Amino acid sequence: MEMLPMLIAIVDDDPAVRESLLDLLEVSGYSAVTFASARDFLASPRIPEMHCVLLDISMPGMSGVELYKELNRRQIVVPVVFMTGHAQDGLIDEAKRAGICLSKPFVGNQLRAAIEVAVK
Template structure:
């Protein structure tokens, strides 16, 4: 029996983490929750992550900082950015860095579900 895909949620807002955890579990995936980019980078099981849902602005490293660090280390899992800060410069930088999606908060659940499925499909093709 195969393991359910693992989705990392990296967001400093506990309410967002909790809501995403519930959604991810309801879809049959396995959530891993991180309060910061630094916590995610320190996690030894990162290679098992199928995709990531990442906030742009957090205390410490930003989502874009995390993206740059992961890109420097090799091909990261697909990243879905969710942010309240949807300026074009931030979106362009995220997409140029290889982001799978760039979504404005509050995110429509159906849109996010589609992005997760697409990102996991992309991740499976890379693997």
């Protein structure tokens, strides 16, 4: 039986970041879906299929850290890799306490390594 690729969610308010990460993940052998906001992600019926979520820390509306807390509140267990380009120090510290945090820009090897660590 053929193994399906891991499904990775990309939650980032920047369309260029979503598109470049989507391309990078697909070239790396992952399957990926994108969401422009935390609210869009929470509305997705595909959350139970997710193997990992790449989550921008600073987004309008609900931040990545707030989304992480909401997933925990709903008892949705999915590995998260936080990403930041310019988050407030407090949010970065909170994200690092919750798990893996990559600083943008990062290279493909860093992203793949972070995903592999997160899903173990």
